[in-house]
Amino acid sequence: MNTLGLREDNERAVVEAACRGDSEALAGLYERYYATMVWVAYSVLLDRGLAEDGAQQAFATACAKMRSLRRLDRFGPWLATICRNAAQDMARARRRDAALQKAAVVEEPAQGNSDGFDRAVKDAVDGLPSMYREVVVLHYYSGMSYSQIESVLNISGDRVKGRLARARRRIQDRLEKEGFRREQ
């Protein structure tokens, strides 16, 4: 199953139609993958506005390259790779401009409880290595199941679970340093 639970064979038909210029099919793919791509880009950029730009740029690049897509049933992972690359390009460009970087890193503060737990959790998530952050963002922010993440990142379900477990452990370690202890 792919990101939205559609089967790969059906997805192949939609991608094939989009390759032929069917605008409804293209709209379908855009609607299906847009949110996921925003979160993929966000996990690199940590900036929601830039992530939306990155996702849109990824779709434009995908349109230009779509005819070269060989495995029509792998559209999701292919698009995610394009999106990740686009976001990394944006991040590199941003690093060149220190001021912009500073502005972008200051994300809106997380709303939440007053004891700073949410803030600490947010910092811990943002501080994860990008490989772990990506699955955390897709699972918790986007609400994707393990199998949906598996299909869009083209990695096995066990690896998804493993990365999430390791990410949670790192978050817990970080929280412990901040004075929050997990109840057993």
Place this chain on the structure above:
Amino acid sequence: MERKYNEQDLERAIRRTAPGDPPMPDFEGWQKRHAEAVSSLKCPGDKKSTDGLSGTWVIRFGRILMKKREVRFGAVAAVLLIALTIIALDKGTNVAWSMEQTVEAIEQVKTLYIEGTVVWPFGAEPGVVPFRYWVQAPTENSPLKMRGEIKKHVMIAKGDTVYECWSDTKTAQAQYGPAITDLKYWYKAAEVGPWVIRQMPELIQQYATDWQQSIERDPNTGKERILATCTYPPSNMSFLLIVDPATKLVESAKLWNNLQHEGEPYINAKSFVYNQKYPDGLFELPADTTVVNERDSKESRALFDLGEALFHKEKKYAEAMEIYWQVYFMYPKLNVAEEALMMIGLCHGRLEQHDKAIEVYQKATREYPHLKGWIDATWFYLGLEYMKTGQNDKAIDAFENCLKAGEGVRDPNTFPLANAREFIVSLKGQ
């Protein structure tokens, strides 16, 4: 001072830190900004790209079969439509049978009953499950009526109103049928009529391939039957249709998610029964069913969310409790009422009112014992409260009830089932 949290607190906190609202796609806006990219996909010589109606129809046609949760009854609807349209690819070369005869025959049909199996990919127990589907064609005096059953899920449609319910609850959700992706093809069929789409054969004709038909004898009955097979490469589907040469009506149909007709069919419509007289009440909800409209559902959820904000963000447990009680009293028949009771229990727990928490959890498990939503978590929290008050035997019972309630509903390795198992082991070891 050390502050404590549990796994659930952590997961909720991670979700809360998501920046902004969920991303909303704006295809039109994007298309305007990236017109060049979009135009690079256009291929003037491609017939299908210029024939928008055909292309989109076929894509929708594929979507309805595969669309996530909505596959349920639409898949059954689609099998009949496919049966009737793919057969039409035959150009009438076979003197014994042509699609025109089947269309004429189907136009005389007033009721149709289909039963068979469908691959059910959802929930904790995916597999092949039986389905039953009844349709009564619309007439001048009566709207289209349908009833579908897959597992415990029941759908009844009368005209534009569709009721969805589960056989182990007494609540049905009323919806506007033609807006349901899953069902709109039935409605479409009813409109174009008499109730079978005549246009579809022409639209789909250019897509299907490998049409083959033959007349064989049924090895079990010795009766002659027409076997027709074809494939539908854009959706990677293949079909087998069996038609009765005498009546020209489809007797059974299979659909595979591959081009080779191999393996377990995605849909195996084993039996089509035409013009059967249906029992009274087939299209009626049970008398004790409470019908919930979408408005109630949304309003109750909005009220519940107010309580959630007080509980999670502001930590105002007493105030949150007031809201949750309102949800329970105003919408006792909705699933959200049970969730509200559970949250009331949590509020009491946070306020160190453990006896009251236990009372409320017991009320929830007594009043909503079969509700598959939060009842397993409610049993879990009840177990926790028993533990806190030193009632370990009762705690074990509650955790075991949690496992029973969550079996087949939740992933056994996640909250609360994994936690309940851990506590049972721990308590029994003491």
